[in-house]
Every structure is written in C-alpha cells, then in structure tokens.
Amino acid sequence: MKKYHCFNRLFIAAGLLGLTTLVQAQNDDAIRLSRNTEPGNTPPIWVSMSGFTGEAAAVLQFDLYVQGFGFTNANGAQYLISGSNNGNLEGRVMDHFNKNALVSKAYSGSTLRRQAHAFADDFVQALGRKGIGQTKIAFVVEGGYGKSEVYVADFDGHGPQPVTRDNSLAAAPCWVPGRFAVYYNSYKLGNPAIFSHDLSTGARRTVAWYGGSSISPAVSPNGRKVAMILSKDGWTDLYVADADGSNIKRLTKSPEDESSPCWSPDSEWICYATKIKERRALCKISASGGSAQRIPTSGVPNPTEPDWSPDGQWIAFTAQRGGFEICVVKAEGGEVTELVAGEDPSWAPNSRTLVFSRRSGGGHLSVLDVPTKQVKDVARVSSGVNSQPSWAR
Amino acid sequence: MKLTKFGNLLAIGLALGIAGVGCKHKPVAVTPIPGARTGAVGEAGAGNSIGNGTDNTDRGASGGIAANAPGSHAGWPEDAETLKADSVHFDYDSSVVKSSEKSKIEAVADYLKANPSVAVRVEGNCDERGTAEYNRSLGERRALAAREELVGLGVDASRVDTISYGKDRPVDTGHNEDAHARNRRDDFVLLTPSK
Numbered sequence: 001m002k003k004y005h006c007f008n009r010l011f012i013a014a015g016l017l018g019l020t021t022l023v024q025a026q027n028d029d030a031i032r033l034s035r036n037t038e039p040g041n042t043p044p045i046w047v048s049m050s051g052f053t054g055e056a057a058a059v060l061q062f063d064l065y066v067q068g069f070g071f072t073n074a075n076g077a078q079y080l081i082s083g084s085n086n087g088n089l090e091g092r093v094m095d096h097f098n099k100n101a102l103v104s105k106a107y108s109g110s111t112l113r114r115q116a117h118a119f120a121d122d123f124v125q126a127l128g129r130k131g132i133g134q135t136k137i138a139f140v141v142e143g144g145y146g147k148s149e150v151y152v153a154d155f156d157g158h159g160p161q162p163v164t165r166d167n168s169l170a171a172a173p174c175w176v177p178g179r180f181a182v183y184y185n186s187y188k189l190g191n192p193a194i195f196s197h198d199l200s201t202g203a204r205r206t207v208a209w210y211g212g213s214s215i216s217p218a219v220s221p222n223g224r225k226v227a228m229i230l231s232k233d234g235w236t237d238l239y240v241a242d243a244d245g246s247n248i249k250r251l252t253k254s255p256e257d258e259s260s261p262c263w264s265p266d267s268e269w270i271c272y273a274t275k276i277k278e279r280r281a282l283c284k285i286s287a288s289g290g291s292a293q294r295i296p297t298s299g300v301p302n303p304t305e306p307d308w309s310p311d312g313q314w315i316a317f318t319a320q321r322g323g324f325e326i327c328v329v330k331a332e333g334g335e336v337t338e339l340v341a342g343e344d345p346s347w348a349p350n351s352r353t354l355v356f357s358r359r360s361g362g363g364h365l366s367v368l369d370v371p372t373k374q375v376k377d378v379a380r381v382s383s384g385v386n387s388q389p390s391w392a393r
Numbered sequence: 394m395k396l397t398k399f400g401n402l403l404a405i406g407l408a409l410g411i412a413g414v415g416c417k418h419k420p421v422a423v424t425p426i427p428g429a430r431t432g433a434v435g436e437a438g439a440g441n442s443i444g445n446g447t448d449n450t451d452r453g454a455s456g457g458i459a460a461n462a463p464g465s466h467a468g469w470p471e472d473a474e475t476l477k478a479d480s481v482h483f484d485y486d487s488s489v490v491k492s493s494e495k496s497k498i499e500a501v502a503d504y505l506k507a508n509p510s511v512a513v514r515v516e517g518n519c520d521e522r523g524t525a526e527y528n529r530s531l532g533e534r535r536a537l538a539a540r541e542e543l544v545g546l547g548v549d550a551s552r553v554d555t556i557s558y559g560k561d562r563p564v565d566t567g568h569n570e571d572a573h574a575r576n577r578r579d580d581f582v583l584l585t586p587s588k
Contacts, residue, residue: 145562146562171525172526211555235456253456257530259529260526280486305525305526318524
C-alpha cells in the first residue's frame with residue numbers, strides 16, 4: 001500500500017505540471033530508446049553495486065548484465081545500486097545524475113534468489129522496460145544415444161525440472177504464451193507426435209499424431225493456433241490448426257523441407273525456413289493462407305530456426321557457414337547483423353535478450369543481450385547436451 | 394526542439410523530485426514475492442491419457458503421397474539387419490536420391506515384392522551440421538524421397554512408413570566429412586506381421 005501512496009504522489013506532481021509535458025517526454029524517450037538499441041553495437045548502461053553478497057549479488061549481476069547493464073565504480077555509474085541481503089533483501093537505486101531514488105524496496109517471502117530477481121525487475125521496470133528476472137525457459141536435455149527429455153527452469157538455468165520422463169526422444173519445446181504450459185514433439189508413440197502439456201497439473205494431450213513425422217510446434221501469441229511441420233500428405237509442409245489440433249489447414253505445398261515455424265506477435269503471420277531455388281531462405285505466410293513471401297537475409301548462408309521478437313521488430317535466426325551464428329534482421333528482412341557463435345535463438349519478453357544453445361562445453365545454453373552483445377552462460381543440467389531453448393513469454 | 398526537450402526533462406525531474414522527497418522518510422515498502430511462479434511441474438503423463446488425435450486417413454491430397462495412419466504397423470517385429478546394406482546416402486543439405494543410390498532402392502523394392510506380407514519403415518537421418526529442427530524436417534524429406542521411389546517401382550504406399558530422426562541417431566559420431574557422409578542416410582527397417 002505504501003508503494004501506491006508514493007506512486008500517487010508522482011502522478012499528482014506530474015498532473016500539476018501538465019499532462020502534455022508527460023506525453024511529450026515519453027515520445028522523446030521512445031526515440032532515444034530506438035536509437036540506443038542498435039544490435040551488437042550499443043554501449044551498456046553503467047551501474048555500480050554495493051552492499052549485496054553471495055547469491056543475491058550474483059543474481060543481480062547476471063540479471064542486469066544480460067539486460068544491457070555494465071558494472072563500474074560509483075564515479076562512473078549512471079545508476080547507483082545499493083542494499084543488503086541479511087535474511088531478506090532490501091535494495092535502492094539512485095540516479096547519479098539527478099540524485100532521484102528510482103527504486104527503494106524491501107522484499108519478503110520465497111527465496112533470497114527470487115527476491116534478488118524481483119529487485120532487478122523493479123529497477124529495469126523503473127526505466128520503463130520489461131524485466132525478465134522472473135521468467136522461465138524450456139529446453140531439451142539429451143540423455144544417451146537417441147534419447148532426450150524436455151525440462152523447464154528459471155531463465156538463468158536454476159531450478160531445472162524435467163517435464164517429460166518418457167525415455168524416448170522429446171524435442172522442440174515451445175511455451176503457450178501467458179500460460180504455464182508447453183508444446184513439444186515426442187517419439188513416445190513411435191513416430192514423432194506433438195503434445196500439449198499443462199505444467200501445473202501434468203495433464204498431457206495429443207495435438208497432432210499423423211503418419212510420418214509431426215514436428216516443430218509453435219503456439220500463436222494469442223494462444224488460439226498451433227503451427228507445425230507435418231508429412232502426413234507426403235511432403236514436409238507447414239500446417240496450422242486450432243490449439244487443440246483440430247481444424248487443420250495446409251499452408252504450404254512444396255516438395256522442399258519446410259522447418260521451424262514461429263509467429264508474428266499479432267498472430268497473423270508465420271515465419272519459417274525453407275529452400276528456394278536450391279538456396280536456404282526464410283519466408284513468411286499468412287496464418288489464414290496465401291502465398292509465401294521471402295524475408296531477405298542478405299549475405300548470410302543457410303538461415304534456419306527463426307524467432308520473431310514480441311515487439312514485432314526483429315527476427316532472430318541461426319546462420320551456418322562452418323559453424324553457427326546467431327543473427328538478427330528486421331522483421332521485413334534486409335541487412336543482417338551477425339552477433340555471436342551459437343544456434344536456435346529464442347526471444348525474451350523484453351525483445352532484446354535471447355537464449356540460445358552452443359555445442360561447446362558438452363552442449364549448453366547462454367543468454368545474449370542483443371544491443372550490447374553481452375553474453376552469460378546459463379546453469380547447465382549436467383546429464384547431457386542442453387539445447388533447443390524456448391523463452392516463456 | 395532541444396530547448397523543449399530540456400524543458401520536459403526538467404519538468405519530469407521536478408515531478409520525480411517532488412515524489413522522491415515525499416517518499417524519502419517513509420519506511421520502505423515490502424513486496425511479497427508470490428510463490429505461484431515457482432510451482433512444481435506436474436508429473437509427465439499424469440492426468441489425461443495419450444490417445445489418437447484426429448482422423449489420420451487423408452489420402453486424397455495432391456502434393457505428395459499420403460502417409461499411412463500412425464500405428465498401421467504397430468507391434469510388428471522389427472528387423473534392421475536384412476536391408477542394412479541398402480541404406481541410401483545423400484549429398485549435404487539434399488534430399489534428392491542420387492542415381493548412384495537408386496540400385497539400393499531397387500533392391501529394397503525387389504525384396505518387398507518377393508515378400509508381400511512385410512512392410513518397411515524408412516528412417517531418414519542427417520549429419521550434425523544444421524540446426525535440430527531443420528535436420529528433423531530434412532530427415533523426413535529424405536525418407537519421403539525413398540518412399541516416392543519405392544512407390545514408383547511398384548510398391549504399394551501402404552507398405553512404406555517414414556520417420557525422421559534428424560541428427561539424433563548418427564551411425565558415426567565423428568566430426569569429419571567421412572562421418573557426415575555416413576550419417577546422411579535412409580535406413581530401411583523391415584516390419585513383419587506378428588503371428
């Protein structure tokens with residue numbers, strides 16, 4: 001309640017100075033933000049941190065680093081972060097420039113780890129951005145030859161929990177937007193089929209089980225549709241159905257191998273990888289049908305595994321020369337920015353951080369802040385290769 | 394423009410300043426962290442049983458030879474040895490059956506014609522180059538390519554199933570071109586009706 005009291009005061013103060021001022025200032029912010037988020041070429045926002053120890057300090061450093069903050073001493077910092085973590089966490093953030101307190105909060109309940117994630121989120125949100133500290137990822141863990149299971153964990157890899165225990169092949173998990181539920185494909189029934197899995201109840205349903213292979217599910221942002229790759233009609237084509245698998249519709253009829261669909265944030269378009277005139281390419285097609293349109297990715301060979309950012313601006317994907325490169329391109333296509341080595345990127349809800357996989361070090365996941373190119377490795381499930389991450393959003 | 398912007402910043406700064414002063418000596422607000430997001434993941438397979446999805450017998454579509462219903466040959470004993478020598482190999486990033494490989498598919502077709510009760514599962518595989526789901530699609534396309542050839546040679550489509558293992562089942566775990574070439578393949582697994 002106290003929090004709202006202060007918030008009201010801010011509004012009253014802003015109201016006194018006139019609403020137009022506030023609106024205009026927001027527009028200026030928007031311009032500044034877009035200029036400051038050029039992929040791979042943006043300096044970090046400098047912060048200093050004092051008073052935190054151990055796990056709390058580590059969580060704050062991780063969370064802020066992968067959202068574009070850099071750590072320096074108090075003299076060089078734009079924001080001064082201070083606090084303590086004796087039992088519960090207390091934290092403050094001051095703007096070094098105008099000495100305003102951006103955040104001043106104490107936390108209780110759950111774990112210290114989660115309190116630190118919440119404080120990081122409160123700071124990031126005070127800057128008008130979306131915090132990702134309390135988000136989840138799903139991914140695949142290999143477990144011996146031709147075996148793999150789906151896991152979920154905090155976005156930094158902590159608290160991993162197995163979703164499947166089928167002793168089969170499970171692959172390509174994707175989240176149902178806004179719900180604690182995932183879709184994935186599993187070979188549990190013999191040939192690969194697509195399942196939905198409610199993570200709260202454990203209830204699992206078959207969404208698509210056809211002859212051949214039913215693979216690569218992607219649930220639309222509005223939760224109503226699922227895009228997938230099926231070979232039931234004799235070619236590996238892109239299909240769309242209602243979220244439960246009914247009302248299936250074939251969107252492509254191409255002898256090439258379509259793969260790895262993803263959705264535009266308005267649930268109108270599906271982007272996928274295919275082959276055009278013997279060259280790999282990204283395309284998009286209306287979810288209600290029509291002709292495919294190429295998304296140019298100039299100069300980059302073998303684009304696959306696209307993921308459309310939740311703000312609609314970017315498509316992240318994997319390019320392949322000798323190794324794999326994480327790339328981003330404007331959603332309409334064009335000049336590609338190659339970022340770091342890795343494959344299979346998935347956007348965080350903030351449309352700036354990606355989780356992706358690397359085959360080095362036994363196969364692990366990393367997170368990348370696209371504007372600054374800052375990377376941190378995610379805690380690994382040690383039993384096998386970790387791959388195919390999907391960020392809950 | 395510059396002045397206006399500065400004016401705005403000043404105004405907002407003032408507003409924040411007033412708000413900040415108002416808050417300064419109050420006790421800091423306590424934010425409880427809800428436990429909902431840490432909820433346990435349910436046991437896989439609990440709850441609803443896994444059953445057949447929708448009708449899978451759509452054979453009329455053009456643009457490919459329709460697949461058999463899943464589970465058509467469920468429970469049929471498998472034999473991965475008899476046609477082992479006939480595995481078909483592919484070029485990098487290709488699902489085209491090369492002319493040099495066609496004799497193997499002819500051998501499989503001959504075997505199926507001589508043994509009319511058996512069926513075959515074509516298993517498409519890829520090398521480790523390429524991302525996971527790209528390979529899963531490519532592997533299926535390779536299996537479908539062999540199926541099309543078999544049907545072209547007079548084998549009834551109902552006797553040929555396909556599956557893709559992507560890059561998940563290499564025969565050679567090396568990281569060189571020899572290994573890659575061995576892994577880009579269709580394997581033929583015989584399915585014999587149970588007695």
